[in-house]
Amino acid sequence: MAASIADLIDAWAPRLQRAFLAAIADIQDKAQIGVIAALLERGDINGAVEAVGLDPVAFRALDATTAQAFEDGGTFTVARFPALRQPNGHRLTIRFDVRNPSAEDWLQDHSSRKVTEIVDDQRVMIRAALTAGMVAGRNPRDVALDLVGRINPATGKREGGTIGLTAHQEEWARRYADQLARLDPAALTRQLRDKRYDGTVRKAIEQGKPLKADQIAKMVLAYRNRALRYRAETIGRTEAMAALHQSQHEATQQAINAGQINPTHVEEIWRTTIDGRERDTHREMNGQRVRRGQPFVSPSGARLRYPGDPQAPAAETVNCRCYVEVKVDYLAGVR
Known part of the structure; x- marks a missing residue:
């Protein structure tokens, strides 16, 4: 659960x-x-x-x-x-x-x-x-x-x-195919490449022997699969x-x-998954508290209703792994 x-x-x-x-x-x-x-x-x-x-x-x-x-x-x-x-x-x-x-x-x-x-x-x-x-x-x-x-x-x-x-990913795939055809070492730096082919590419570069068309096709196919x-x-x-x-x-x-x-009794807390992969801005936002109706404010200046807010810049939302904790304090007005 x-x-x-x-x-x-x-x-x-x-x-x-x-x-x-x-x-x-x-x-x-x-x-x-x-x-x-x-x-x-x-x-x-x-x-x-x-x-x-x-x-x-x-x-x-x-x-x-x-x-x-x-x-x-x-x-x-x-x-x-x-x-x-x-x-x-x-x-x-x-x-x-x-x-x-x-x-x-x-x-x-x-x-x-x-x-x-x-x-x-x-x-x-x-x-x-x-x-x-x-x-x-x-x-x-x-x-x-x-x-x-x-x-x-x-x-x-x-x-x-x-x-x-x-459109950008397909452009990456075409560039990767071009790099392989030209034996460009940059092909070995592509993050979405299938590293099982690295040995074949390195050998071709070292020997200056062009890769075969079917080899390039297989590598690009694997690249597209990973990109998808x-x-x-x-x-x-x-x-x-x-x-x-x-x-x-x-x-x-x-x-x-x-x-x-009562909306004045609702507090929202930004929680960030801290594991070295978090955004710098979201690491600083971890634990940020706001009252209901108030946005969270990123160090970048972006204002977010919650993590992944579709209205916020993509730089603050894509693949975000943060979440909001909502707390209601019914005793807030009687203490």
């Missing part, structure tokens, strides 16, 4: 990660490779992009999982509020209403913006990848397969494609942070609106 919002984040992040990867796999499976290749043959990049079949509906599972995490976070929050009893001894029950208009509005707006961001970025990335392949004079079908991915005989699933990567996993992990963590902290915020506000909690 979860002991804190941090535990819930750890539990929901991989579920959101899997939901994103499932959406990408669905798009890959339904992409019309033959049509994409034929359109590229005719120089119709726009048509090829459309033939990929990007559809926001493919991310419905991601939306649903986000909603489930949101409800779990709200239920968890109210369950941790101190017991409040009436003079006759009756215990007041505080429940989280996921159908509350404010809660539903946040979920709808957040999910819509997130899916739109993903789809829009995918279109930019796909167009750039297809254009780069054709400018290089490559076979249209090979370009299409590089985009969608090739079926792994062992798993029966497509892998190594660019679908799912950000990294992106999925980032989305899973970021979405879990946003959904759970917003539901914590919403649940507290519902209790305040119902008159079950």
Whole structure:
């Protein structure tokens, strides 16, 4: 059983990660490779992009999982509020209403913006990848397969494609391929490379003997696979942070609106996971206390309602592992 919002984040992040990867796999499976290749043959990049079949509906599972995490976070929050009893001894029950208009509005707006961001970025990335392949004079079908991915005989699933990567990640993959082709030692510094190939690359550099095309293809395929996993992990963590902290915020506000909690008795505490991987700004924020309705303030000047706040700069939120502890002191006004 979860002991804190941090535990819930750890539990929901991989579920959101899997939901994103499932959406990408669905798009890959339904992409019309033959049509994409034929359109590229005719120089119709726009048509090829459309033939990929990007559809926001493919991310419905991601939306649903986000909603489930949101409800779990709200239920968890109210369950941790101190017991409040009436003079006759009756215990007041505080429940989280996921159908509350404010809660539903946040979920709808957040999910819509997130899916739109993903789809829009995918279109930019796909167009750039297809254009780069054709400018290089490559076979249209090979370009299409590089985009969608090739079926792994062992798993029966497509892998190594660019679908799912950000535009920046696909650019990284192309640069990595170029470095390998030129025997540039910088290829050995790429963080997302598969280090099992390092020996082969070093040997080729030392001997000045170019890598074979199929060797480069395997290395780039592995790079893209790792890049996709990294992106999925980032989305899973970021979405879990946003959904759970917003539901914590919403649940507290519902209790305040119902008159079950006095907002002046609510204190929020920023907790940072200190393990050497934390942001410098968040390390300094560890233990920062604010009254309900007041933002946390980062040394960078950014103001955050909670860790992972979608309204805060990405530099303060992406892959954040902090959480907020909410404390309610019912005796604050009678001491």
